[in-house]
Amino acid sequence: MIELKNVTKTYKMGEETIYALKNVNLKIKKGEFVSIMGPSGSGKSTMLNIIGCLDKPTEGEVYIDNILINKLDDDELTKIRRDKIGFVFQQFNLIPVLTALENVELPLIFKYRNSMSKEERKKRALECLKMAELDERFANHRPNQLSGGQQQRVAIARALANNPPIILADEPTGALDSKTGEKIMKLLKKLNESGKTIVVVTHDINVAKFGDRIIYLKDGEIEKEEYLK
Numbered sequence: 001m002i003e004l005k006n007v008t009k010t011y012k013m014g015e016e017t018i019y020a021l022k023n024v025n026l027k028i029k030k031g032e033f034v035s036i037m038g039p040s041g042s043g044k045s046t047m048l049n050i051i052g053c054l055d056k057p058t059e060g061e062v063y064i065d066n067i068l069i070n071k072l073d074d075d076e077l078t079k080i081r082r083d084k085i086g087f088v089f090q091q092f093n094l095i096p097v098l099t100a101l102e103n104v105e106l107p108l109i110f111k112y113r114n115s116m117s118k119e120e121r122k123k124r125a126l127e128c129l130k131m132a133e134l135d136e137r138f139a140n141h142r143p144n145q146l147s148g149g150q151q152q153r154v155a156i157a158r159a160l161a162n163n164p165p166i167i168l169a170d171e172p173t174g175a176l177d178s179k180t181g182e183k184i185m186k187l188l189k190k191l192n193e194s195g196k197t198i199v200v201v202t203h204d205i206n207v208a209k210f211g212d213r214i215i216y217l218k219d220g221e222i223e224k225e226e227y228l229k
């Protein structure tokens, strides 16, 4: 489902070259749940952004669903992101002036424009809120009228809107208390059990343990991998 072959990512800072990732090789199978851990600056977000086609590697190859993404232009990359990948972030990244429902409708508007009726779109968004286990009575609340956990549920519903096979989450519990964080992880686990491939970046071993495998990054390299089942 996801493959990185000899992936290196460098950033030029004046004279200096920073190696965010060094020659990383990684395969993630369809339906796997992988956690990525490692100290700050070890390259976790860089790796997730490359998997998510938000960023291109300096060297090496990236395959998503057997498609080599290196050679794709921006329009083609946008399409891969839209159809194959759902993103969840630490700070939820919801649009503050839109309701929960409208936030979830947004990716549907981008994908379907006018080929999906308003009624259909609303129905699909409500379905996604339900999958993310947000009570329907919060559908018309704006983000600032929701708790952190509820906002993350809306963000997960939004990630599910176009039914992507892959969900990527960068510190999805980082802004939540541990109890709420655990509920969010249980939800991601449930989505994984329903067939989604999931990659979660976290600092928290208790969060990482929801995965089938933990990848430890250090200085841009895979230091070790641990299989949990």
Ligand SMILES: Nc1ncnc2c1ncn2[C@@H]1O[C@H](COP(=O)(O)OP(=O)(O)OP(=O)(O)O)[C@@H](O)[C@H]1O
Pocket: 011, 012, 013, 018, 019, 020, 038, 039, 040, 041, 042, 043, 044, 045, 046, 047
């Ligand atoms: N856009 C950028 N420009 C320059 N350097 C960058 C950029 N993005 C990341 N880096 C550098 O690449 C390295 C890896 O960064 P990355 O954000 O992937 O780390 P991380 O493991 O996600 O850290 P954290 O746990 O703090 O989020 C760091 O040294 C960082 O400073």
Ligand SMILES: [Mg+2]
Pocket: 044, 045, 046
């Ligand atoms: Mg990071």
